[in-house]
Amino acid sequence: MRRFTWFNATSLSFGLAFLYLPMLILVIYSFNESKLVTVWAGFSTKWYGELFQNEAFLDAAWVTVKVAVMSSTIASILGTMAAYVLVRGGRFNGRTLFSGMIYAPLVMPEVITGLSLLLLFIGIGLDRGVLTIVLAHTTFSMCYVSVVVSSRLVSFDRSLEEAALDLGCSPFEAFRLVTLPIIAPAVISGWLLAFTLSLDDLVIASFTAGPSATTLPIKIFSAVRLGVSPEINALSTIMISIVTVGVITASLMSKRATVRQQREERAAERAAD
């Protein structure tokens, strides 16, 4: 039985304090009465009220959610296809280029991805707006999805698929009935990752958004460039709470799913004996 040593307990507490204190301070000051973010003048929720009356922020939030839902959904489909091709597709012409194009966006600086996509959109005469942001976000997030899904595809027992094929399934049926349910948790986490990446993205969106569509990060960035503002603190608090609740729920759900799966597998083994 291992216990915390004095040294380890200290470094963990300092580490976690470093990770969480800045956000905690941000949350606390969002309830500050004063316009001056650094002086505490009593508890108030008025900045939340002002935030919900700010049309520009609400519009931007709506655009951001739309873009995130669309791009993460397309990215999940394309990313899963790409992962399947990479892990199960065998050899084909241009496989090296394909896997290169899957991994390159993960390490590409956002300024370069954004600049290159903008030049493409201008080159083909596509007006910048929701569509161009969705195209841009789908392109980089499908690579993240395919990395998440391919790690699941690599680890699962291929004989299950082969059994389905032996029993008369077409390859597509085998995928739908056997492979897809097994990789589903990975596809869902890929979707969540793509969704968050799209919600967060500032740089690529700045390049690909037009005057007709502004996303929330672009709005926040132009507001905070001028300095700290209590309204942005309130907005940040809302976003932090959504993410915290979402991540905790997702991890509890995946824990329950794992437990259930293990139970079913044990039951199946017993039945087989």
Added chain:
Amino acid sequence: MRRFTLIAVPYAWLLVLFLVPFVIVFKISLSDTALAIPPYTPTLDFSSGWAGIRAFFAGLDFENFTFLTTDDLYWKAYLSSLQIAAISTVLTLLVGYPIAYAMAQSPDEWRPTLMMLVILPFWTSFLIRVYAWMGILSNEGFLNQFLIWTGVISEPLTILNTNTAVYIGIVYTYLPFMILPIYAALEKLDSSLLEAAEDLGCSRLTAFWLVTVPLSKQGIIAGCFLVFIPALGEFVIPSLLGGSQTLMIGKVLFEEFFSNRDWPVASAVAVILLLILIIPIVLFQRNEQKQREAEE
């Protein structure tokens, strides 16, 4: 037929939206600035046939790249990006290693919780995490108020809008990328090796240097690259936390494009940044490859 569709759809998507854009960037980096829409010349004109294509290639040159070497701003920005990224990587390692070490040493039932606590900030908006430091580091900010209150300093320190603030920002936002690979390496470490080292007369500190650190080398290397590579092209952190004297190439590129509207120079800046990044990316890939081979 189905197999073809399965390959072709993601392939075509990435070709059109990833590879072709780079070719365009490369092409524009060889063009000249012009007062036109789009603001560069030459543009490819297929309507005049071969003559048009020949004229197009004749109009391309390396002028922008020569310009980058003559103007101080650019090579200083590249050098200072490399320096800032390198210093922040070392700082992140110094902060991250003890945390990863403590996580790997902690009781089993604590590990999933600690793991989640380290990952959770990563899911929170990057922009908000950087913004949080603006309120802490400013002259009237939380940190200065706290330090004056405890009597450590009497005058507020200027931290916001300096390189120090950029270091803090990078360490803070990229810390999970450093902790996780090191933790993964340390978790696999067989504790009997340490016991053996101690039995053979090593002090705990010597055993740490001679056994733990070398065995977590792969994790350290992976973590360093995962911090260094994105930090090099960082834009948000230098523009919110850095000052006017903070030169980072991501910021220069952004401003060259949006404020100066000099597309050819911005493209040339991007091409060189990409060339610089190829070295650490290839080294990182090789490290990952080695790790995979070691595991098999």
